[in-house]
Amino acid sequence: xxxxxxxxxxxxxxxxxxxxxxxxxxxxxxxxxxxxxxxxxxxxxxxxxxxxxxxxxxxxxxxxxxxxxxxxxxxxxxxxxxxxxxxxxxxxxxxxxxxxxxxxxxxxxxxxxxxxxxxxxxxxxxxxxxxxxxxxxxxxxxxxxxxxxxxxxxxxxxxxxxxxxxxxxxxxxxxxxxxxxxxxxxxxxxxxxxxxxxxxxxxxxxxxxxxxxxxxxxxxxxxxxxxxxxxxxxxxxxxxxxxxxxxxxxxxxxxxxxxxxxxxxxxxxxxxxxxxxxxxxxxxxxxxxxxxxxxxxxxxxxxxxxxxxxxxxxxxxxxxxxxxxxxxxxxxxxxxxxxxxxxxxxxxxxxxxxxxxxxxxxxxxxxxxxxxxxxxxxxxxxxxxxxxxxxxxxxxxxxxxxxxxxxxxxxxxxxxxxxxxxxxxxxxxxxxxxxxxxxxxxxxxxxxxxxxxxxxxxxxxxxxxxxxxxxxxxxxxxxxxxxxxxxxxxxxxxxxxxxxxxxxxxxxxxxxxxxxxxxxxxxxxxxxxxxxxxxxxxxxxxxxxxxxxxxxxxxxxx
Amino acid sequence: xxxxxxxxxxxxxxxxxxxxxxxxxxxxxxxxxxxxxxxxxxxxxxxxxxxxxxxxxxxxxxxxxxxxxxxxxxxxxxxxxxxxxxxxxxxxx
Numbered sequence: 339x340x341x342x343x344x345x346x347x348x349x350x351x352x353x354x355x356x357x358x359x360x361x362x363x364x365x366x367x368x369x370x371x372x373x374x375x376x377x378x379x380x381x382x383x384x385x386x387x388x389x390x391x392x393x394x395x396x397x398x399x400x401x402x403x404x405x406x407x408x409x410x411x412x413x414x415x416x417x418x419x420x421x422x423x424x425x426x427x428x429x430x431x432x433x434x435x436x437x438x439x440x441x442x443x444x445x446x447x448x449x450x451x452x453x454x455x456x457x458x459x460x461x462x463x464x465x466x467x468x469x470x471x472x473x474x475x476x477x478x479x480x481x482x483x484x485x486x487x488x489x490x491x492x493x494x495x496x497x498x499x500x501x502x503x504x505x506x507x508x509x510x511x512x513x514x515x516x517x518x519x520x521x522x523x524x525x526x527x528x529x530x531x532x533x534x535x536x537x538x539x540x541x542x543x544x545x546x547x548x549x550x551x552x553x554x555x556x557x558x559x560x561x562x563x564x565x566x567x568x569x570x571x572x573x574x575x576x577x578x579x580x581x582x583x584x585x586x587x588x589x590x591x592x593x594x595x596x597x598x599x600x601x602x603x604x605x606x607x608x609x610x611x612x613x614x615x616x617x618x619x620x621x622x623x624x625x626x627x628x629x630x631x632x633x634x635x636x637x638x639x640x641x642x643x644x645x646x647x648x649x650x651x652x653x654x655x656x657x658x659x660x661x662x663x664x665x666x667x668x669x670x671x672x673x674x675x676x677x678x679x680x681x682x683x684x685x686x687x688x689x690x691x692x693x694x695x696x697x698x699x700x701x702x703x704x705x706x707x708x709x710x711x712x713x714x715x716x717x718x719x720x721x722x723x724x725x726x727x728x729x730x731x732x733x734x735x736x737x738x739x740x741x742x743x744x745x746x747x748x749x750x751x752x753x754x755x756x757x758x759x760x761x762x763x764x765x766x767x768x769x770x771x772x773x774x775x776x777x778x779x780x781x782x783x784x785x786x787x788x789x790x791x792x793x794x795x796x797x798x799x800x801x802x803x804x805x806x807x808x809x810x811x812x813x814x815x816x817x818x819x820x821x822x823x824x825x826x827x828x829x830x831x832x833x834x835x836x837x838x839x840x841x842x843x844x845x846x847x848x849x850x851x852x853x854x855x856x857x858x859x860x861x862x863x864x865x866x867x868x869x870x871x872x873x874x875x876x877x878x879x880x881x882x883x884x885x886x887x888x889x890x891x892x893x894x895x896x
Numbered sequence: 897x898x899x900x901x902x903x904x905x906x907x908x909x910x911x912x913x914x915x916x917x918x919x920x921x922x923x924x925x926x927x928x929x930x931x932x933x934x935x936x937x938x939x940x941x942x943x944x945x946x947x948x949x950x951x952x953x954x955x956x957x958x959x960x961x962x963x964x965x966x967x968x969x970x971x972x973x974x975x976x977x978x979x980x981x982x983x984x985x986x987x988x989x
Contacts, residue, residue: 385929394918402923517920524916577931583924590919651923 339615341686341716342608344420345601348428348678352671355432360667363437364660367822367831368444374659377451381654387451390655392664398655399669401590402647403439406485406706406740408638408677411804413684413709415634417698418627419616420685426631427681430639431674434835438811440666441818441832442645446653447662448821454649454814461817466879469872473810475754476869477643480803482570482747482781485740487796488706490562492733495707497546498726499733502538506588506738507569509534513584531588532595539734543726556791563785563793566744571778574749575770582745589738596735600679600713603720604686613685613694624701625853629845632838633804638677640839642810644670680709683732687712702797706736751777788861801850802865808843809873812836816880823887836880844873933975940965940972947983 364370378389390398415423442454449457455474459467493500513531516522549558556564573581637643648666656662684704688694688711697711698704714728723731752774759767767773785793815836822829847870854863921928943961945952952958962969970988973981981988 386926388922388925390918390922391915394915394922397919398923523913524920525913528916578924578927583920586923587920651926655922 339420339611340608341604341611341682344424344611344682344686345604345678348424349675351428352431352674352678355436356667356671359432360436360440360663363440363667363831364663367827368440368662369827370444370659370662372658372660374447376447376656376659377653378655378657381451386651387654389657392657392661395652395655395657395661396665396668396672397590399647399652399665400672401586401593402651403637403641403644403669404593404673404676404739405481405637405743406488406736407481407636407641407643407743407803408673409680409709409736409739410484410488410706410800411635412638412677412680413707414702414705414800415631416613416681416684416708417617417620417624417701417704418631419614420611420681421615422627422631423635423681424678426635426639427674427677430635431670431677434640434811434839435638435644435670435674436667437831437835438640438814439644439648439670440662442648442814443653443656443662443666444659445814445818445821446649447656447659451654452649454645454817457649458813458817461820462879462883466813466816466876466883469875469879470810470813472868472872473642473806473813473876474646475751476865476872477803477806477810478747478751478754479781479784480799480806481643482744482751483784484796484800484803485744485747486563486566486570486781487559487785487793489566489737489740489744490559490793490796492706492710492737493562494548494558496710496729496733497548498543498730499737500542500547501545502535502542502730502734503737503741505538505541506535506734507581507585509538510581510585510588513588514580517584518579528587528591531584532591535588535592535734539731540727542730542734543724557793559793560786560791563782563796566741567748567778567782570744570748571774573745574752574774582742582749585738585745586742589742592735592738596731597676597679599717599721599723599731600683601675603717604679604682605720607716607720609686609716609719611682611686612688612691613698614691619695621698621700621703625849629842629849630801632842633801633808633846635677636804636807636811638673638680640808640811640835641673642807642812642814644673645810645814679713683710683713683716684708685712687715689715702800705797710736748774748777748781751781784861788859798859798862799865801846802862802869805843805846805850805869805873808839809869809876812839812843812880813876815839816876816883820883820887823884833884840873840877840880844870844877847873936968937972937975940968944969944983 378387381387382389412423412427445457446452449460455467455470458470509531513527516527517524549561551558553561652665656665685694697708710729710732713732714725717723717728718725752770755773755776756768759765759773767776785796788798815832819829819832819836822832847866851863851866851870854866942952943958943965946955946958966988
């Protein structure tokens with residue numbers, strides 16, 4: 339199979355989904371109404387509620403939801419072969435992710451732009467809201483933990499990326515100063531910022547930086563994890579204009595450049611996919627494809643995390659209700675495109691099947707490293723970029739993605755700890771520094787507690803991130819299904835993905851439970867049990883609410 | 897009649913620049929507005945510290961500035977959880 343065929347079929351599928359299926363869902367199911375007064379107009383305050391151009395809003399939405407997850411998940415999942423991952427990403431994007439993201443924005447727009455927690459409380463009830471808070475906390479914990487480990491591994495495997503990844507912080511800091519202190523023109527600052535970032539990427543291979551493989555009894559990966567979390571704690575305490583805002587911005591620009599170069603390279607080089615369509619020669623210890631595929635790839639196929647962004651900020655800025663189709667559905671398509679490029683890079687960027695099998699020697703071994711290695715080969719052959727430079731560029735792209743998500747994750751976790759401080763009247767937790775320390779220490783304990791001093795726990799926990807994410811998506815689809823039922827509208831288009839997700843999540847949790855028990859990974863086992871209990875409670879809540887709503891629907895129809 | 901091409905390009909560049917600004921500022925608009933409000937609250941606290949019985953080394957200037965901040969004063973004291981103006985000499989509601 340040639341990768342260009344894969345690329346074109348995938349893009350055609352997602353384009354078909356956008357032009358036909360999303361139009362059907364928008365017109366017939368959500369009945370999006372251009373005359374409906376959106377919260378951005380009804381509650382316009384110049385801060386949260388601001389009517390925004392749909393292309394700009396799509397840019398926000400896409401860069402907020404796109405993290406390292408649509409790269410890591412598919413790059414791990416191709417161990418079962420390229421076909422299952424490809425089908426799940428494309429069909430998942432068309433029939434689940436696009437509908438889910440549109441649905442989350444629509445639910446929030448129809449509830450005065452409230453956050454998903456508040457919408458759950460209004461539509462389903464207090465119990466579901468409490469469950470959601472637990473799921474969100476676990477989700478953030480796992481994102482920070484997994485991404486911390488992934489970046490640390492990249493720093494060790496690609497020393498040439500150290501200078502550009504950390505240098506990007508200096509570039510971001512300068513952008514922040516240029517814009518706020520010196521009021522320089524943003525387009526000019528952007529051009530200089532992007533050029534500076536790519537200069538650092540060029541410089542990186544000339545000045546590789548490595549840490550000693552062992553210091554004070556801890557491995558280099560362990561030290562990088564500590565450095566990363568120290569940075570994340572400091573960054574989350576600084577005023578946002580100084581670092582986080584320009585860092586997110588430059589990262590967004592870099593995302594468009596990186597994705598563009600990779601897609602052009604695939605088209606120019608057109609490599610053959612060397613990995614098997616369905617891998618019959620799975621390494622020992624690889625879990626069963628069903629249900630693990632559906633939680634290993636969450637972002638890129640369907641992701642509950644998108645619901646938080648959709649309802650949290652996007653919904654408050656929707657100018658016309660009909661814009662939801664472009665912003666929500668096309669936002670999910672953007673992430674699907676990222677996942678598709680990850681599948682192609684991790685399966686077509688190798689010279690032969692033996693090389694690919696050497697990388698995919700065990701479950702979780704491929705991951706982001708395979709994406710970088712494969713993607714660099716494609717970029718080298720496609721647009722003629724030097725191999726080391728390509729490796730550095732893709733490592734920087736993945737590390738900056740993961741880094742900005744981690745920054746936001748630590749900041750949000752700090753808020754949750756502060757909220758706990760208020761609820762349980764522990765004033766010490768209201769202090770920003772102490773709350774940040776608490777959030778970071780929990781993450782670091784989880785990384786080392788589940789994987790030893792090399793921080794392997796961050797990736798062991800990855801499938802748990804998937805299950806938590808899918809649970810969150812299930813809850814969002816439940817809310818929308820209830821809203822649709824109450825309006826007497828067919829809700830199969832959201833109910834079926836919900837049932838499928840909850841079923842796969844619970845199966846995956848039970849499968850993993852056995853594996854954690856066999857390996858005596860007690861902390862992971864406890865987390866698994868917590869998520870399983872949450873999944874069961876979510877399912878019961880779904881069944882109970884839907885049972886109440888179903889007769890009403892029958893009456894409405896009569 | 898079509899516009900001169902320079903004018904059309906200038907408008908397109910302006911639209912692009914506005915979109916870029918929005919892309920830069922909007923995700924953090926709420927956080928920045930909140931920080932600005934916190935800063936303003938601290939400033940108001942300093943302005944009215946003397947009236948609340950807290951010794952203020954810059955009381956002379958604070959007193960001079962008070963009338964200028966009359967409009968913001970109501971928003972501030974209600975945000976601070978004080979339903980009615982706490983001062984006899986400085987009433988607003």
